[in-house]
Amino acid sequence: MIAVIDYKAGNLTSVVKALKYLGAETQVTQDPEVVRSASKVVLPGVGHFQATQLLADLGLTEAVRESVKTGAWFLGVCVGLQWLFQGSTEATDVAGLGHFAGMCERFPALFEGAELKSPHVGWNSLEGVRQDSKLLRGVQNGGFVYYTHSWRAPVVDATAAVTEYGGAFTGVVEQENVMGVQFHPEKSSAVGLQVLKNFVEL
Numbered sequence: 001m002i003a004v005i006d007y008k009a010g011n012l013t014s015v016v017k018a019l020k021y022l023g024a025e026t027q028v029t030q031d032p033e034v035v036r037s038a039s040k041v042v043l044p045g046v047g048h049f050q051a052t053q054l055l056a057d058l059g060l061t062e063a064v065r066e067s068v069k070t071g072a073w074f075l076g077v078c079v080g081l082q083w084l085f086q087g088s089t090e091a092t093d094v095a096g097l098g099h100f101a102g103m104c105e106r107f108p109a110l111f112e113g114a115e116l117k118s119p120h121v122g123w124n125s126l127e128g129v130r131q132d133s134k135l136l137r138g139v140q141n142g143g144f145v146y147y148t149h150s151w152r153a154p155v156v157d158a159t160a161a162v163t164e165y166g167g168a169f170t171g172v173v174e175q176e177n178v179m180g181v182q183f184h185p186e187k188s189s190a191v192g193l194q195v196l197k198n199f200v201e202l
Helices: 012-021 032-037 049-057 060-069 189-200
Strands: 002-005 026-029 040-043 073-077 103-106 120-125 144-149 159-164 168-175 178-181
Touching (some): 002 032, 026 032, 040 060, 040 189, 049 060, 060 073, 120 159
Parallel strands (some): 002 026, 040 073
């Protein structure tokens, strides 16, 4: 069973729909006990990092921390990936899970002397795909996925693929059983479905 955490931050329905299309049994929840007992947990998210404060308020941050320690698979999507880091300059008073070091920051207004549009919206490619990635099995370098975001996660040792926009940022992060994608797999056609299928089949 995949526990899909509901923290009132968008794209929940489309992620659940994609998981069900792949044959996964899902349970949408705000219950820390459901999260602790699930073999897989998905944290979707669209919008402001401030919304993740609800995770701490409901006891879900600690439930996720305990869940991943016992070996449950975790996938954060969009803001869900950003939450895996220490925090975001979008809401400096809200702590992330802190599983990965570093802060998420807004795209720069200028890059290499030219204006950089923000948010970064549309199709862009995954580069430097890590060959040992379980989440990206069957995904080729240069595979296109769909993004819509103004804040980005830094490139870290656990980065499994980068995307270039105003410099490189983490498109996919993966360390053992903890994973995240900045793009929207449910809107990313064949590549996105492959990523979700890989997660469902873990």
